[in-house]
Amino acid sequence: MDNNRRPLLEMRDISKRFFGVPVLDRVSLDLYAGEVLALLGENGAGKSTLIKILNGDYQKDGGDIYLDGELVTLREPRDAEAHGIRMIYQELHYAPDLSVAENLLLGHLPRRGPFVDWKAVDDIARKYLALLKVNIPPRALMRDLSVVEREIVEIVKALAIQARIIVMDEPTAALAPREVDILFEIIRNLQAQNVAIIYISHRLDEIPRIANRVTILRDGKHIATRPIEDLDTREIAQLMVGRKMTERSRKTAPAAGEPVLRLERLTRPGDFEDISLTVGRGEIVGIFGLLGAGHGRLTRAIFGADTYQSGQIFINGTPVTIRSPRDARRAGIGFVPIDRKVQGLVLDMTVRENVTLANWGQLSRMGWFRRRLERANTQKWVDRLGIRMAGGVETRTRYLSGGNQQKVVLARWLEAGVKVLILNEPTWGVDVGARADIYEQLEALAAQGLAILIVSSDIQEVLSVSHRILTMHKGRISAEFSRADASEERLLQAAAGGEA
Amino acid sequence: MNKNLLKPAGVIVTLVALVCSAFFALPVSAQDDCPTAKDSYVIGFANLTEDIAFTQLVREGLIEAAEAAGNVELVLADNRLDGATALANTENFITQGVDGIIHFQTDAAFGNVIMSRARQANIPVIAIDIPMPGAVFFGADNYYAGELAGQALAEWVNENWDGQVDAVLMLELPQSGEIPAARMQGMLDAFQANVANPVPEELIFHLDSKNTQEEAFRVVSDTLPSIPDATRIVAMTINDGTGIGTIAAAEAAGRGDQIMVVGQNADPSGQEEMLKENSRYLGATAYFPENYGAKLIPTMIDILECRPVPPSVYVDHVFISADNICDYYPENWPEHCGEVTAEAQATEEAGS
Amino acid sequence: MNRIESAPLPVPRGRQAATTISLAATFLILVVFFAWRSPNFLTAINLVNLASTLAIVGIVAIGETLVLITGGVDISVGAVAALAGVVTSVLLLNYGWPSIWLCALAALIAGTIVGLTNGLLITRFKINPLIATLGAYSIARGLAFVLSGGQTNLLNDPGFQFLGRGAIAGIPFSLLLMLLLYALFWVxxxxxxxxxxxxxxxxxxEAARLSGIRVNRHLLVVYAVTGLLSALGGLINVSQLASSAPRSAVGLEFTVIAAVVLGGTSLSGGKGSLVGTFIGVIILRILDNGLxxxxxxxxxxDVARGTVLLLAVGFDQIRQRWSEREARRGQ
Structure with a gap:
C-alpha cells in the first residue's frame, strides 16, 4: 500500500453504547482505495456495530467519519449508498424471482421516458458482469443460480451502483473451496477497479490469501491494524482472543463403542447412493465433501426431513423407519441443520422455548408446561454449554450470536436425550472462539457416550474434530480415513474424486 | 366463607328455583287464574337482522304496536342472521326477566336449543317466519303469498301473450330450505293452474338466485343464451332484489321486452321497479312487515293472559301491482298516486 | 473466465410462460367440453353474454394481482365495490347531487381512500395485510349498510347504464374498458x-428496501389503486343492475383471489402476471356460464369451481416442483 496516499475512508474514535453498555470504545479504522482490509474479531468484538454505523443503520455516539478527507453524516442506509458505501450481508438480499440483470439494477432501473429501457438494462448488466470477468447470463433468474453465483451478483451489483467501498460479511461461509477461489478472483478484479473492500470472515486461513491489511477488534476496542505480511494466522487468532491459543492437539481417537447409528445402502438416486456407515457410541464421525457432493442431503434424509428411496437405518441394531423428523426424534436422532436461522431455530421464541421445543411432551403435565422445570433444565444447558446472552433464558434467540444460536440447537437435542446427533456444517458462520468451544463440547458429549455424525465442507473442521473421516464424492462414499491417516491433501483428493 | 364455594351454590339455587317454577307453573296455568297475567309486560324482540328494509319495518311496527298497547315494554336485540347470536339473545332476555320473547331467527338447528332454554325459564315464544318447535308461529303464509303472484302473472300472460309462454325462470333460494321453497311452489302451482297453456317441465328453469341482485343477474344472463328463440319469458323470483336483477339481465341482453317478472315482498325498491314506465315487473306479493307488530303484540298478550291462541297466526297478503299500489302505499308515490286521499288511507287501514 | 463449474449454465426456464400454457390448456379443455355438452355455448348470443359480464371480476382482479405480487392480500375489494355503488346512489338520490357522474367520481374517490387507508395501516402501522383489509372489509360493508339504510336503490340513468350495458361497434363497453386497463397495467x-x-x-x-426502493410508498400506491379499481368494478355492477344494494358483491373477494391465483400469481409474492389473471378470470366465468x-x-x-381451482393450481405446483427438481439434479 502506498501510505502517502490519503485514505478513502477514515473512521475516527467511533463510540457506541447500547442501553448504557459500551460496544464500541473509540475505535478507528482507515481504508485505502483498491485494498482489502480484513476486519477481524470474535463475536461481540464490535465488528458488526462498526459496520452498521458505516452503513447508517446505527447512529454513532461519538467520533467522526471522513470520506476523501471530508466529514460526512450517515443517518440512514440511503446516505451510505449515496456516498458509494455498499454492504454485502452474510444472508444475501436478492429477489429470487427476478433476473440477474434486474437484480443488478434493482431500484435503479434505467428508463426511457416512463418505461424501463430493457436494452439498457441488458447492456449495463453485461458491462458490469464483464468488468469483473463474470460469466453469468444476465437474463437467468436469481433462483436458478448457485450460492456463489448469487454472491457474485451481489458484488457486481455493488459495482453497478458505483460503490467505492464494499463491505463483505462472511462471504465464504457458504462456499466450497473451489468456489472460494472464484470469489477471490472476483475480489481481485474489484480491486483492479479501485474499489476498497472491508472483508469480515471467521475463516482465518483465507485471510492471508486475500487481505492486504488486517484490523483486529476485541471487546469493542481497536487492538491492532497491520499489513498482512506482519502476522500469521496464529498471531491473528491470539490478538482476537486475547489469550494464548494452542492448536487443537490431534490426540489419538478413543476406541469407538458398539454401533449406535448404522446405515445400510441408503439411496436416493441423484442425491446420494449406496451409503453404508456406522457411528459408534462415543464416536465422532466426520463426512467431508465439496459443496453438492450429497452429504447435506444425506443428513436430511437420516433425519426424515427428506425421503430416501431404499436402504435401511438401524439404531442400536434395530431397524427403524424414518419418514418424518418426528420419527427420527422418536428413534433418538437429533439434527443440527446448516441454516439454523431458517431450519433450526424459531428466532422469535426465547432460548428456553427453543431448548424445550423438541421435548414438550416431558415438560408438560396435562397440557400445562411445567415452567419452573423448563427454566431449570434450560439453565442447566446454558451453563454446561456456555451459552452467552444478555438477559438470561428468556432472551429471544434472534438476539444471540451465531455460535450461541448453534449451542441452543445443540441444547435442544441434549435436553431431548438423543442417542445420535447429526450436525450439518456445525460452525457455518460461527466465530473462532465459539467454534473451538463447540468442538470441545462435542468431544465432551462423545466422551459421555453420544454418537455424533458431522457433515461439513470445511476441511479444517472435519480434521480437527472427527475420530474417523469419510469422504463423499458425487453422492457416494469415496474413501474412509482414521484420524491418524487423514490429511488435508488426502481428504481433498478423495472428495474431489481424484480429479483435483 | 370461601368465595369459590358461593358461586356454584348460587347457580344451584337458581337452577332449583327455575325447575320448581317450571314444575308449578305448568299445572297452574291450565287453571282459570293465570299466573303469567300482569298489569304490564316486558317483551323481548330479537330481529332477524337490522340490515334490510323488511326487518327494519318489522321492528318499527312492533315499537308502534307496543306503544299503542300501553302496558308493554319492548327489549330489542339483533340476531344478525346467526343462530348462535339468537341463542345468546335468548339467554340475555331470560336474564333480563322478560315475560315473552318474539324471535325472528334464521337457523332452524338452533330452534330446539332456544326453545328448551325458553321452556326452562317458562317464557312463551312467538317465532316469526321460521318455525321453532313449541313456539307459536307467526308470519307469512308463504305458499299462499306465492299463489297470489303466480295467479296474477298467469292472468297477465292470458291477456297479453294469449296464454302462451316459451320459458319459465324460477329464481329460487335453495340454501334457505322450506320457506322460500313454499313461496316458489305456490307461484309455480298457481301460474300453471291459471295460465291458458300450462308450460311443460323442460321449459321451466330452476335457478339459484343466492338472494342477491348480481347473482340473479348472472344466472339469468347465462340462461338466456340457452333459450335464444324464446320471446315470451316469465320469471318468478324469491324477492324484489332478485326480480330487479332478473330484469336487468334481460335488458342488458337486449331482451327486456321478452320478459315479465313477478316477485315477493313489494319493498320500496320493488315498488319503484313496478312503477317504471313499461315496467317488466308486474308486481309482488306484499307481506306488510310494518303490520306485523299490530298482530304480534296482541297475540303475545293473549298468550300471557292465558287466552287461547291458534298454533299459527298468518299475516295478510296482497299482490301489489302498479294498478293497486296507490291503495296501499300512496304516501310512497305522491307523483304516481296524487294527493293522499282520505279514502285511500281508509282502504289501507282496512287492508292491514 | 470465471464460469462457476458447480452449476450448469442457468437457462431462464420461463416458468411464468409454462404456467400460462397450462392455464390456456385448462381454458381450452373447458371450452371444448362445454361446446360438446351444450349447443348454446358457442353461440353468438352467449359469447356476447360472456364478453359483457367479465369486467367486474376482471377489473378488480387487476388490483388484486398487484397486491398479491407485492406479497400482500386485499380482501376488502367486494365491500369497497358495494360501498362505491351505495355512495353513488345515496349521493344522487338522498343528497340530490346534480349529476350521476359526479356521484360516481365521489365513489371512485371513496374507494381510493379505503385503499389508501389499507396501505397506511399496512405500511405505517405494520398491520398484517389480511387483518388490515379484513378491518376495511367490515368497515366498508358496514358503511354501505349505514348509508343506504339497508335499502336497494334503483338508478335509471340511461347514460350511466352505458358503462355496464353499452357497446361500441358491438363490443361491450365494460369489456373495452377492462381490456384497456389490462393493457395499461401490463405495461x-x-x-x-x-x-x-x-x-x-x-x-x-428487504432486498428491495436495501436497493433504495421506497417500499412503503409503492405499497401505498398499490392498495390505493386496488381500492380505486374495486370501486370502478362496483360502479360497473351498479350500472349493469341499474340498482345498488349494500349486500352486493358479497364474496367478490374470493372469486377475484381465486381468479388471480388460478392465473399463476403466488400468494407468497414475487410471482404473477396479468396475462395469467386475465385467463383465470375468463376460466372462472366460462365455468359458471357453462355449468x-x-x-x-x-x-x-360450487363444487366444480373449487375442483377446477385446486386441479389447475395443484397441477401447476406439481409441474413447478418437477422443474425445480430437474434444476437441482443438474447442479
Whole structure:
C-alpha cells in the first residue's frame, strides 16, 4: 500500500453504547482505495456495530467519519449508498424471482421516458458482469443460480451502483473451496477497479490469501491494524482472543463403542447412493465433501426431513423407519441443520422455548408446561454449554450470536436425550472462539457416550474434530480415513474424486 | 366463607328455583287464574337482522304496536342472521326477566336449543317466519303469498301473450330450505293452474338466485343464451332484489321486452321497479312487515293472559301491482298516486 | 473466465410462460367440453353474454394481482365495490347531487381512500395485510349498510347504464374498458420501474428496501389503486343492475383471489402476471356460464369451481416442483 496516499475512508474514535453498555470504545479504522482490509474479531468484538454505523443503520455516539478527507453524516442506509458505501450481508438480499440483470439494477432501473429501457438494462448488466470477468447470463433468474453465483451478483451489483467501498460479511461461509477461489478472483478484479473492500470472515486461513491489511477488534476496542505480511494466522487468532491459543492437539481417537447409528445402502438416486456407515457410541464421525457432493442431503434424509428411496437405518441394531423428523426424534436422532436461522431455530421464541421445543411432551403435565422445570433444565444447558446472552433464558434467540444460536440447537437435542446427533456444517458462520468451544463440547458429549455424525465442507473442521473421516464424492462414499491417516491433501483428493 | 364455594351454590339455587317454577307453573296455568297475567309486560324482540328494509319495518311496527298497547315494554336485540347470536339473545332476555320473547331467527338447528332454554325459564315464544318447535308461529303464509303472484302473472300472460309462454325462470333460494321453497311452489302451482297453456317441465328453469341482485343477474344472463328463440319469458323470483336483477339481465341482453317478472315482498325498491314506465315487473306479493307488530303484540298478550291462541297466526297478503299500489302505499308515490286521499288511507287501514 | 463449474449454465426456464400454457390448456379443455355438452355455448348470443359480464371480476382482479405480487392480500375489494355503488346512489338520490357522474367520481374517490387507508395501516402501522383489509372489509360493508339504510336503490340513468350495458361497434363497453386497463397495467408491471419494483418487493422485501426502493410508498400506491379499481368494478355492477344494494358483491373477494391465483400469481409474492389473471378470470366465468347452461344445480357448481381451482393450481405446483427438481439434479 502506498501510505502517502490519503485514505478513502477514515473512521475516527467511533463510540457506541447500547442501553448504557459500551460496544464500541473509540475505535478507528482507515481504508485505502483498491485494498482489502480484513476486519477481524470474535463475536461481540464490535465488528458488526462498526459496520452498521458505516452503513447508517446505527447512529454513532461519538467520533467522526471522513470520506476523501471530508466529514460526512450517515443517518440512514440511503446516505451510505449515496456516498458509494455498499454492504454485502452474510444472508444475501436478492429477489429470487427476478433476473440477474434486474437484480443488478434493482431500484435503479434505467428508463426511457416512463418505461424501463430493457436494452439498457441488458447492456449495463453485461458491462458490469464483464468488468469483473463474470460469466453469468444476465437474463437467468436469481433462483436458478448457485450460492456463489448469487454472491457474485451481489458484488457486481455493488459495482453497478458505483460503490467505492464494499463491505463483505462472511462471504465464504457458504462456499466450497473451489468456489472460494472464484470469489477471490472476483475480489481481485474489484480491486483492479479501485474499489476498497472491508472483508469480515471467521475463516482465518483465507485471510492471508486475500487481505492486504488486517484490523483486529476485541471487546469493542481497536487492538491492532497491520499489513498482512506482519502476522500469521496464529498471531491473528491470539490478538482476537486475547489469550494464548494452542492448536487443537490431534490426540489419538478413543476406541469407538458398539454401533449406535448404522446405515445400510441408503439411496436416493441423484442425491446420494449406496451409503453404508456406522457411528459408534462415543464416536465422532466426520463426512467431508465439496459443496453438492450429497452429504447435506444425506443428513436430511437420516433425519426424515427428506425421503430416501431404499436402504435401511438401524439404531442400536434395530431397524427403524424414518419418514418424518418426528420419527427420527422418536428413534433418538437429533439434527443440527446448516441454516439454523431458517431450519433450526424459531428466532422469535426465547432460548428456553427453543431448548424445550423438541421435548414438550416431558415438560408438560396435562397440557400445562411445567415452567419452573423448563427454566431449570434450560439453565442447566446454558451453563454446561456456555451459552452467552444478555438477559438470561428468556432472551429471544434472534438476539444471540451465531455460535450461541448453534449451542441452543445443540441444547435442544441434549435436553431431548438423543442417542445420535447429526450436525450439518456445525460452525457455518460461527466465530473462532465459539467454534473451538463447540468442538470441545462435542468431544465432551462423545466422551459421555453420544454418537455424533458431522457433515461439513470445511476441511479444517472435519480434521480437527472427527475420530474417523469419510469422504463423499458425487453422492457416494469415496474413501474412509482414521484420524491418524487423514490429511488435508488426502481428504481433498478423495472428495474431489481424484480429479483435483 | 370461601368465595369459590358461593358461586356454584348460587347457580344451584337458581337452577332449583327455575325447575320448581317450571314444575308449578305448568299445572297452574291450565287453571282459570293465570299466573303469567300482569298489569304490564316486558317483551323481548330479537330481529332477524337490522340490515334490510323488511326487518327494519318489522321492528318499527312492533315499537308502534307496543306503544299503542300501553302496558308493554319492548327489549330489542339483533340476531344478525346467526343462530348462535339468537341463542345468546335468548339467554340475555331470560336474564333480563322478560315475560315473552318474539324471535325472528334464521337457523332452524338452533330452534330446539332456544326453545328448551325458553321452556326452562317458562317464557312463551312467538317465532316469526321460521318455525321453532313449541313456539307459536307467526308470519307469512308463504305458499299462499306465492299463489297470489303466480295467479296474477298467469292472468297477465292470458291477456297479453294469449296464454302462451316459451320459458319459465324460477329464481329460487335453495340454501334457505322450506320457506322460500313454499313461496316458489305456490307461484309455480298457481301460474300453471291459471295460465291458458300450462308450460311443460323442460321449459321451466330452476335457478339459484343466492338472494342477491348480481347473482340473479348472472344466472339469468347465462340462461338466456340457452333459450335464444324464446320471446315470451316469465320469471318468478324469491324477492324484489332478485326480480330487479332478473330484469336487468334481460335488458342488458337486449331482451327486456321478452320478459315479465313477478316477485315477493313489494319493498320500496320493488315498488319503484313496478312503477317504471313499461315496467317488466308486474308486481309482488306484499307481506306488510310494518303490520306485523299490530298482530304480534296482541297475540303475545293473549298468550300471557292465558287466552287461547291458534298454533299459527298468518299475516295478510296482497299482490301489489302498479294498478293497486296507490291503495296501499300512496304516501310512497305522491307523483304516481296524487294527493293522499282520505279514502285511500281508509282502504289501507282496512287492508292491514 | 470465471464460469462457476458447480452449476450448469442457468437457462431462464420461463416458468411464468409454462404456467400460462397450462392455464390456456385448462381454458381450452373447458371450452371444448362445454361446446360438446351444450349447443348454446358457442353461440353468438352467449359469447356476447360472456364478453359483457367479465369486467367486474376482471377489473378488480387487476388490483388484486398487484397486491398479491407485492406479497400482500386485499380482501376488502367486494365491500369497497358495494360501498362505491351505495355512495353513488345515496349521493344522487338522498343528497340530490346534480349529476350521476359526479356521484360516481365521489365513489371512485371513496374507494381510493379505503385503499389508501389499507396501505397506511399496512405500511405505517405494520398491520398484517389480511387483518388490515379484513378491518376495511367490515368497515366498508358496514358503511354501505349505514348509508343506504339497508335499502336497494334503483338508478335509471340511461347514460350511466352505458358503462355496464353499452357497446361500441358491438363490443361491450365494460369489456373495452377492462381490456384497456389490462393493457395499461401490463405495461406498468412489465415496463416501468414501478412495476418491476413491485415484483422485487414481493420477491424479497428487504432486498428491495436495501436497493433504495421506497417500499412503503409503492405499497401505498398499490392498495390505493386496488381500492380505486374495486370501486370502478362496483360502479360497473351498479350500472349493469341499474340498482345498488349494500349486500352486493358479497364474496367478490374470493372469486377475484381465486381468479388471480388460478392465473399463476403466488400468494407468497414475487410471482404473477396479468396475462395469467386475465385467463383465470375468463376460466372462472366460462365455468359458471357453462355449468348454468348445462342446468347443473348451483351447489354442484360450487363444487366444480373449487375442483377446477385446486386441479389447475395443484397441477401447476406439481409441474413447478418437477422443474425445480430437474434444476437441482443438474447442479
Amino acid at each position: 406498468v408491471l412489465n415496463h416501468t420501474p414501478f412495476g418491476r419494483n413491485l415484483y422485487a418487493i414481493g420477491s424479497n422485501r 348454468t347452461l348445462l342446468n347443473i344445480s348451483s351447489f354442484w357448481q
